[in-house]
Amino acid sequence: MKIDNSPARGTRDLLPAAVAVRDHVLSTITEVYGRYGYQRIETPALERIERLSGGQGGENEKMIFQVLRRGLPERVEADTELADLVDMGLRYDLTVPLARFYGQHRGELPTPFRSFQFGPVWRAERPQKGRYRQFYQCDIDMVGEPGMLAEAELIEATTQALNRVGLTGTTVRISDRRFLSTLATEAGVPAEEQDGFFITLDKLDKIGWHGVAGELEKRGFGSEVVSAARDRIEALGEVPGDKLAATLADVLPSLPEVVLDDLATTATCLSDIGAQNSVSWEFDPTLVRGMGYYTGHIFEVTAPGAAGSVAGGGRYDNLIGRSLGTDVPACGFSIGFERIVDLLSEPPARERLAVLYDNEVPASTVLATARELRGGDRSVAPVGRSGKFAAQLKRMEAAGFTAFVHLRADADAGALEERPLRDD
Template sequence: MKIDNSPARGTRDLLPDAVAARDHVVGLIQDVYRRFGYRRIETPALERIERLTGGQGGENEKLIFQILRRGLGSELPAGTDPSELVDLGLRFDLTVPLARYYSQYRSELPQPFRSFQFGPVWRAERPQKGRYRQFHQCDIDLIGEQSVLAEVELIEATTQALAAVGLSGTTVRLSDRRLLAALASACGVPDDAQPGFFITLDKLDKIGWDGVMEELRDQRGVATEVVERVRSAIDSLIEAPAGKVVDVLADVVPTTPEHVSRDLATTISCLEQLPAQTVRWTFDPTMVRGMGYYTGQIFEISHPAAAGSIAGGGRYDELIGRFLGTDVPACGFSIGFERIVELIAAPARDDHVAVLYDADVVPVEHALGVARRLRGDGRTASVIRRSGKLPAQLDRLGSTHVTSFIHVQTEHDVHELPPERELRGDTE
């Protein structure tokens, strides 16, 4: 039987040039985050299933790749509950593993703790353009800071990171889950219906108000007049000038807690002090963020060339408490790495010399010596045996990462290097 050599559906292989481009982007992002004091950590791909299914991951908990326990027999008793066979799952984001990580090593970590993570995550989604079952996330998190210093710093650092990789024209969208809860209650959405209400509202950019109203009425049991009040309140907030958001909020949702309005005012004041060419922002009360663990301000970054957001995050003050037993203030921002890689131009090729040698007259150890001399000067060099016609071989090298070549044809060339030539598909 012939084996299919293609990667699993919803995943992909990456060729060397693609990996080099991704490494370049990660390096630029990490350099920015390092200047803000964030240090890289790593967490495992596997987590205990009960840690991934605590009701805080929103719709993503339905997309977990679950892993069966080892030692299962070839036959199972009739009526066996599949959930009893699972003890591990592949992480669907980097935030839940970070909460577990912090709860385990808190005594060994600086306070507050600034972390940077980059790694793969998995979701059992329907594969489509721009959406994969395995993809990479790039996160920074600030744990232990209860003020909006965390929110503003994360926004500033992430927008600078995106600018460093060449993405301009981005816009930060800002909202607050506490404000949305106050708005929903003021408009008559029952408390027990609010989780489902927010899940539906989060689809507004995809299905529009007509679709939201239909789903809330038919599937969530929310009365039409309640949805109309919500829509009217949200429209009023959207139309508010940037500097008047808090004032309009006091009129539209007077039940908003004072500390929520105060936090929002501080964040807006800080954002307005940043250079406009660096950070453009808008207040967007239609934004919900799908994760159930968000407890305060939330934010996303959009780009004109991207259909959805390219980064998102927010405050999750109660998530760590699930593992630690004591709530710890926490805030994070995640860059949609796959999306930004598709938006930016490929980096220029690095200097890379091919040492071509004629094996019939030049011993391999001499060719290796030539490459060693080049590397000693800080160059990148690869030893490649001459084969076939030289023009054809240069054409093949021209389609790779090699930028120039040295042709070693005699042992004398080892001591006095022949001239280096740029690789443009030309011949000697």
């Protein structure tokens, strides 16, 4: 039987040039986050299915890859419930595993705990350009800090990491789940129906107010609800940072004072961050984010040339309590690693030297020559001589080598001449 050698649908193989870009992005982000005191942890790809499907993952819970229990028979009864067959699932993000991690290891961790994670996640997406069933996330989280310092530091560290990677001119969009709840309440949306209302509102940038109104009507919301929400949202468009709290208080009189204070603090911090890192910011009353576990500030970062956001996160003070039985303040930021890599099409420049050796040269001599030539940030690898000389040089250049030395059987290794593969 002939085996299909293509990767699984919705996944992909990565060639060395693509991996070089990814390694550069990851090492740069890791270095920046490390300077802010974030420590890298690792969590398993598999989590218990009841944790992944606990109602906090929003739409992502519909895309969990579920894993069958061990030891099942080859055939099961036709009326067997799926829950009786499944006990694990592949993680769909890194935040839910972090909450479980912190609940298990809290006694061994400092307060606040600054966490950094990088790893693959899986979602049963419909494969299309830019959307994969397996992709990588890059997260930082601060656990145990109740104040706005967490939000401000996460935003500062992440925007600086993006700048260092090469994404400049970014914009931070800010909102707050408590603001959204007040907005929905004043517009006449019952508390138990607000999740559905937010899911539809989150599509505003894709389908516009006409599309949002149509979907809300299908969900049972009357035109007066849509009109009331729209009036309040449009009254908050393009509000200057120094007038944000006052404008919010006028538009939403029932908005709690603590929310106004938190947003005012964040606005001050963002103004300082923007002045230092050339980052702009705005309050976006339509920003929702899909995860059900957010409890306070939510934020996203957009960049020129990027379709959608390149990073996003928010505060989730109740999620860890599912493991501990008591709530712990927490805030996190996830970088859209795959989107950033797609925006950076060229790998970083790095010198790669080939030791092109004739077949008669002993292996010990080849290895000793390569060893002596390695130094600094240069990569040196032996390559056996084969085929036509010019054709082989072209193959070496295509493989990423920038220069070569030719090691012949009668050559003096100390007098080898380095020659570029491309004459610019």
